Amino acid sequence: MDTQKFDRRYNMDSEVRDFSRDSYQRYVRRKQEFRRQKATPLRERRAQPRPRHRPTERIKPSNTRLRALIQTGKSHYDDYDFFEAIAQWEKALELSPGHVAVHYNLACAYSLTEQADKSFFHLDQAVRSGFKDFAKLKDQDALAFLRIQDDFDAFQANGFRLADNETPPPKPVEKPKEEAPRSLLQNPNLLEQLKELGELRDRGLLTQEEFLAEKKKLL
Known part of the structure; x- marks a missing residue:
């Protein structure tokens, strides 16, 4: 045993030994406290029930594609490329048929391309799906062409909805085939x-x- 170890063990006076012992005990207490503080959150986490997997909270690929189609359509719309905007938004409707904003955007785009029937249809679907800002329909520049149509007053009076008794255009009558003699x-x-x-x-x-x-x- 070297001299320093021998002196620490046998030759230190009682005061020094007491100080060393107190210092060691404080060290032990701090170490125990540290372990307790470190272990407590872990025990609490283990004791807590794990949350159930909720797939609806995740971003589904279809939702990602839907947002991309809507945004791409908006970019084309802002560049006055209304036909390409329509193409993108029609694809978006395949993923979300009742999407209020998409129906409204299509109503505007079809009005700007002077396709009144389709504009009426998508505006009707937007209102049906929850569109409520009716005041906007009266001064939206994109809907100016729609507002000058003869059917617009009746459409507005009906709550911006198509009449229930409206029927699709009649199918052309097929000419009966001539029978053989x-x-x-x-x-x-x-x-x-x-x-x-x-x-x-x-x-x-x-x-x-x-x-x-x-x-x-x-x-």
Whole structure:
């Protein structure tokens, strides 16, 4: 044992030994307190129930794409590229069909491109989805074309909604197909004979009058 260790252990007077002992005890107490303070938050964290996973709180890829489409459309709109803005916002509606702002933006863009029917439709859908700022509809520059339409007064009187009894344009009436002569249905061979007559006419071996006369004989 070296001299310093021997003196610290055996030759220090009682006061020095007491001081060293008190210093060591303070060290031990501080160390214990430090450990206790460090361990307490950990125990508290372990004791607390873990929060359940909530996927709705996360940003879904579809929501990210939705915001990107809306913002891209707005950029085109600000650059007066209304048709491209419409294309972006129509894609956004595929992800969120009831999006109030998108319907309103489309109403403005369609009005600016003088497509009144589509502008009316999207403004109706915006109000249906919760749009409430009706005063804005009366002085919004982008809707000026819509306001000069004959149907706008009725649209406004109806709470900026399309009338419930409005129906889509009627489908064109299809022309009924001509039925084949009954003689053809009863005798399929007549069709072949008529076909041969047509070929003879096309080859110039029969005139139109001769073709009609022979056809009349068959029918």
